[in-house]
Amino acid sequence: MLGVMVDVSDAETTSTANATFRELSTLQSFAKKLLESGTVKMVIGYSQGYTSDRAMPAFITDPEKASSLIFDKRCFHNLTMYLKTAEIKCAGKIAIVVKGCDAKALNVLLLENQIKRENLVILGLVCIGVGDPTLEKCRICNVNTPPIYDELFGKPVPNKEWTSATFTRVKELEGKSQKELWEFWVNEFNRCIKCYACREVCPICTCTRCITDKNQPQWVPTSPHSMGNFHWNLTRAFHLAGRCIGCDECERSCPADIPLSLVNWKLIKQVFEKYGFIAGMSPDDLPPMSTYVEGEEEEFIK
Amino acid sequence: MAEFKPKAIAFICNWCTYTGADLAGTSRMEYPADFRIIKVPCTGRIDAEFIIKGFEQGADGIWISGCHIGDCHYQSGNYFAQRRWSIFHDELEFLGIDTRRLKYTWISASEGRKFADEATEFVERLKELGPYEDFDQIIPKIEESGASVGGDG
Numbered sequence: 001m002l003g004v005m006v007d008v009s010d011a012e013t014t015s016t017a018n019a020t021f022r023e024l025s026t027l028q029s030f031a032k033k034l035l036e037s038g039t040v041k042m043v044i045g046y047s048q049g050y051t052s053d054r055a056m057p058a059f060i061t062d063p064e065k066a067s068s069l070i071f072d073k074r075c076f077h078n079l080t081m082y083l084k085t086a087e088i089k090c091a092g093k094i095a096i097v098v099k100g101c102d103a104k105a106l107n108v109l110l111l112e113n114q115i116k117r118e119n120l121v122i123l124g125l126v127c128i129g130v131g132d133p134t135l136e137k138c139r140i141c142n143v144n145t146p147p148i149y150d151e152l153f154g155k156p157v158p159n160k161e162w163t164s165a166t167f168t169r170v171k172e173l174e175g176k177s178q179k180e181l182w183e184f185w186v187n188e189f190n191r192c193i194k195c196y197a198c199r200e201v202c203p204i205c206t207c208t209r210c211i212t213d214k215n216q217p218q219w220v221p222t223s224p225h226s227m228g229n230f231h232w233n234l235t236r237a238f239h240l241a242g243r244c245i246g247c248d249e250c251e252r253s254c255p256a257d258i259p260l261s262l263v264n265w266k267l268i269k270q271v272f273e274k275y276g277f278i279a280g281m282s283p284d285d286l287p288p289m290s291t292y293v294e295g296e297e298e299e300f301i302k
Numbered sequence: 303m304a305e306f307k308p309k310a311i312a313f314i315c316n317w318c319t320y321t322g323a324d325l326a327g328t329s330r331m332e333y334p335a336d337f338r339i340i341k342v343p344c345t346g347r348i349d350a351e352f353i354i355k356g357f358e359q360g361a362d363g364i365w366i367s368g369c370h371i372g373d374c375h376y377q378s379g380n381y382f383a384q385r386r387w388s389i390f391h392d393e394l395e396f397l398g399i400d401t402r403r404l405k406y407t408w409i410s411a412s413e414g415r416k417f418a419d420e421a422t423e424f425v426e427r428l429k430e431l432g433p434y435e436d437f438d439q440i441i442p443k444i445e446e447s448g449a450s451v452g453g454d455g
Contacts, residue, residue, distance in 0.1 A: 181395075182436055231355075295371070298384050
């Protein structure tokens with residue numbers, strides 16, 4: 001509901017998004033039960049990384065190891081990206097730990113028939129922000145309580161609505177002239193080394209054969225020169241129109257620090273402003289790029 | 303100096319605009335010959351790649367045209383195209399592409415006059431804007447020979 005704002009005060013943040021996530025033991029025992037009863041073959045969650053400042057994905061099949069699950073502010077990864085891999089797809093029924101933003105990705109995947117609902121147990125976590133300092137995506141988060149889950153851990157908080165302030169970063173750039181924007185982006189994309197980390201980490205990039213890997217005809221120049229980089233980044237972004245959930249994982253994984261989230265959030269903003277659509281809020285919403293309203297007309301087409 | 307002749311590409315739909323262009327021709331209307339027409343089955347067929355590739359390969363302007371809303375030969379192709387262009391156009395603008403070099407129209411089979419007028423307007427606009435040099439800067443070049451390897455794919 002409009003106007004219901006979550007007070008992200010320091011006290012609340014530390015109590016929920018800190019190393020002492022209150023419902024952690026409940027989560028661990030629930031995961032253990034799922035594995036012991038044979039309901040699921042595997043639980044995908046977070047565990048302690050190799051260094052103290054990192055968390056890493058855990059693929060737990062042994063009920064005894066369920067106690068290694070963690071959740072704190074280091075758990076910014078979007079684990080749903082593993083659902084598109086062949087190994088997980090053939091693993092049978094699995095349980096996955098999701099924050100609100102990750103749950104949005106699940107909705108998009110369900111909508112596009114990439115995953116089967118009956119093969120999934122969704123362990124939703126109430127999350128009030130991850131990362132240290134708190135990530136940009138958490139500042140504008142509208143899904144502190146996941147939009148889809150089977151079992152919820154943590155006390156549900158009312159979700160925020162998006163306002164004009166949500167897109168501040170995009171708006172700052174929009175004010176620039178065409179020449180300035182062109183120079184800005186060519187300069188940013190110049191650093192791209194075509195490692196395709198942005199594609200691999202994206203939960204929504206589900207094509208088994210990406211357009212950039214196709215060479216008859218070769219649409220996207222594969223060399224990491226300015227032109228090829230510009231083409232690739234524009235193509236990657238546009239394929240996410242109306243689908244990108246704004247988890248910002250592409251930007252986080254980019255070794256060249258290209259502000260890819262800006263490109264994506266511009267798309268999210270346009271889709272939101274034009275069609276009132278937010279990707280991933282429900283598995284039944286029709287995606288704006290594959291639907292239309294009879295009689296609608298755009299003014300810029302004469 | 304010779305007058306600048308823009309290189310424009312027109313992606314137009316087989317059923318309405320192409321027939322409209324035909325009508326303009328058979329009615330002997332005059333319009334500039336500065337653009338290359340590429341016929342596609344429907345505006346819904348036009349991939350975003352076509353635009354990017356077009357600019358990369360030296361187009362000064364790109365014109366997209368199809369059936370009026372509600373007239374699509376395939377019922378809904380232009381509805382999808384319309385939404386796609388609406389979002390894609392904004393994204394191109396955001397990434398610094400000169401969107402004055404893009405033109406979108408709906409031209410029916412009976413609108414030969416409109417086709418000729420829009421074609422004239424577009425070429426005039428491109429002549430005013432001059433050559434599109436932004437993409438020339440990012441096309442990879444081999445220094446010594448000056449040959450372009452832009453089409454290496």
